[in-house]
Amino acid sequence: MQQHKTKKLSHDELDLVFARIKNLIKKEAKNSSIFITGGTGFFGCWFLESLLYFNEKLKLNIFITILTRDKEAFRKKAPYLFDVPEVNFWEGDIRDFPFPEGMFDYIIHSAGAPKNESRINRFDVFTSGTKRVLDFAKICGCRKFLFVSSGSVYGKNLNIKKFEENLNTIPFYEEGYAELGLAKRAGEFLCYEYSKEYGFEAKIARCFTFIGPYIPLDLNFAAGNFIRDALNGGPIVVKGDGTAVRSYMYMSDLMVWLWTILFQGKSCYPYNVGSEEEITIGELALKVAEVYRRLTGKSIDVVIEKSPDPSKPVDRYVPSTKRSREELGLKQTVSLDEAIEKTFRFYMSR
Structure with a gap:
């Protein structure tokens, strides 16, 4: 399989974040120290690069500490993010890492858990890590x-x-990835109790x-897998029946939403973050194929491995973002077509 290495985000990408929240960042983050878990992952790289861009553009004197399990692995993945004077990489397991010295104004806890571990171990990483x-x-x-x-x-x-934030349901333990939902619920409870206590x-x-x-x-990201399949020449393979309904937000919008929630959101008050524009997984595969054809002139097939079962309800995973939009003034600015094209261009220009 062809390998696709990452490259540094372009200034055009980072400007999508900077232009919308530069005043907020300047007000809240100048001369601050920020501790980030999960800083070498999907979300974490965007957190780190956006912070470095804010520092560069606004001279904010932000100091960043990134908790990572393996500094050398990240150095190989993104050397351009490693040797930066305002960034310190702190090595340790999320469950028992030694506390770095000094004071930190903000903490962003976005760490995940290894996909190849048992559900028991993943649940422990999520919950024990959050408590730590x-x-x-x-x-x-x-x-x-x-x-x-x-x-x-x-x-x-x-x-x-x-899904609305006041929906008081929890995952049934037999559901796939129930350990994530249950652990995140537990993490929210811990956040509430620690916030009130401390x-x-x-x-x-x-x-x-x-x-x-x-x-x-x-990994288990349909959009990422479809882009990989296209970059490898196709076909794009849908493992299920293609009827599951999802929605996709572009990462620059995500960063604007998360920075805004950190600085302006209410405490112990959950906000949904994502897109309300729904699409089936089968439609997403076709859209990825179409964007790829538009960019390269090459057509690729889409293969859906299973047939739909009309007796089964549709698997839906779409947020209501009314609270985030109305209370924090947040909005989605990048369409799904643009998002797919931008992602392709990132990996094609490696």
């Missing part, structure tokens, strides 16, 4: 703590068109599905 980071928050002077939660906290409620603000962002540069091409 909160234990650090209570002693490091943290003022605002962003917990990157997940739409999976709602479970599979197949009759609900769009006085820092805990912001909760329930994130759905996203697309953009740095999306993994070899």
Whole structure:
């Protein structure tokens, strides 16, 4: 299989974030220290690169510490992010990392768990890791703590068109990836209790599905897998029946939403983050193929491995973002077609 290495985000991409929140960042983050978990992952690379861009453009004197399991692995992945004076990479396991010295104004907790571990171990990484980071928050002077939660906290409620934040459901334990939803619910509870006990603000962002540069091409991300299939010459393979309904937000929009929630959101008050523009997985595969044809002039096939079962309800995973839009003034600015094209261009220009 052809390998696709990442490259640094372009200034055009980072300007999509900078132009919308530069005043907010300048007001809130100047001369601050920020601690980030998950800083070498899909979300984390965007957090880090956007912060470095803010520093460059506004001379903000932001100092960033990234918790990582393996510094050398990240050096190989993105050397251009490694040897930067305002960034410190702190090595350790999320569950028991030694606390770095000094004070941190903000903590962004976006760490995941290894996909190849058992559900028990993944649940432990999520919950024990969140508690460890909160234990650090209570002693490091943290003022605002962003917990990157997940739409999976709602479970599979197949009759609900769009998930709203006040939906008090949880995943059934037999559901696929139930450990993620249950652990994120537990993490939200921990954030609430630590915030009340120790006085820092805990912001909760329930994130759905996203697309953009740095999306993994070899994990359980349909959009990333379809882009990988296209880059490898096709066909694009849909593992299921293609009827599942999802929605996709581009990463520059995600960054604007998450920075805004961190700085302006209410404490212990969850916000859904994602797109309301729904699309079936089968339609997404066709759209990826069409964008690829438009960019390269090459047509590729789409193969859907299973036939739909009319007796089964449709698997839906789409947020209502009314709260985020109306209370924080947030909006989606990049269409799905643009998002797919931008992601292709990122990987094609490696």
